[in-house]
Amino acid sequence: xxxxxxxxxxxxxxxxxxxxPCNHSxxxxxxxxxxxxxxxxxxxxxVIHGLTSNVNNRMASLAIAEDRKSxxxxxxRATLRDAAVYYCILISGNTPLxxxxxxxxxxxx
Amino acid sequence: xxxxxxxxxxLITATGQRVTLRCSPRSGDLSVYWYQQSLDQGLQFLIQxxxxxxxxxxxxxxxxxxxxxxxxxxxxxxxSLELGDSALYFCASSVAGPPNTGELFFGEGSRLTVL
Numbered sequence: 001x002x003x004x005x006x007x008x009x010x011x012x013x014x015x016x017x018x019x020x021p022c023n024h025s026x027x028x029x030x031x032x033x034x035x036x037x038x039x040x041x042x043x044x045x046x047v048i049h050g051l052t053s054n055v056n057n058r059m060a061s062l063a064i065a066e067d068r069k070s071x072x073x074x075x076x077r078a079t080l081r082d083a084a085v086y087y088c089i090l091i092s093g094n095t096p097l098x099x100x101x102x103x104x105x106x107x108x109x
Numbered sequence: 110x111x112x113x114x115x116x117x118x119x120l121i122t123a124t125g126q127r128v129t130l131r132c133s134p135r136s137g138d139l140s141v142y143w144y145q146q147s148l149d150q151g152l153q154f155l156i157q158x159x160x161x162x163x164x165x166x167x168x169x170x171x172x173x174x175x176x177x178x179x180x181x182x183x184x185x186x187x188x189s190l191e192l193g194d195s196a197l198y199f200c201a202s203s204v205a206g207p208p209n210t211g212e213l214f215f216g217e218g219s220r221l222t223v224l
Contacts, residue, residue, distance in 0.1 A: 043199050043215030096142060096165045097213055099152035
């Protein structure tokens, strides 16, 4: 399975943008890049996914490097409710969702 | 609310016992996934079913089994329980089966404590 590397933790001030990086240097051409997050005491929640082009939705933006070996999840204005563990996951074909350790985001008021 | 329902929310039992966790997927979703989350192991994929058939298997112990019924609900059976089985068990569902390019919806989990 293609692996991802994320920082263990990050901190952000409330109402500021947050850029969460993910490295996936062994990504294959058919791998989709998915981001999920898990808020305290809740199940994981889908955030966004993409293949090659940058993607935007109501929750976040996903910026994918031209060589696809890295990506960045962008939260445009962090709120206290965005404090969670963020997982960057590669999915291809029949592989199920495999979670790594993710990045624990703390948001400071 | 993801639309995925898991019961029970909390369960306390003793070593050696057997428990059944139940999951009702979102209406229309054909795939069901089971995950285990413990403090030291993180989120571990256990097993996936699609329209009643097993599609993928992860780190599921032989003491554990699962099935998906014709009405698409799923049950995870855990037997000969050990202290180390204490964890949060999540169920997720998605519209499609493999290839897994879609969005998974997770339930709130069943917290199992084995004493």
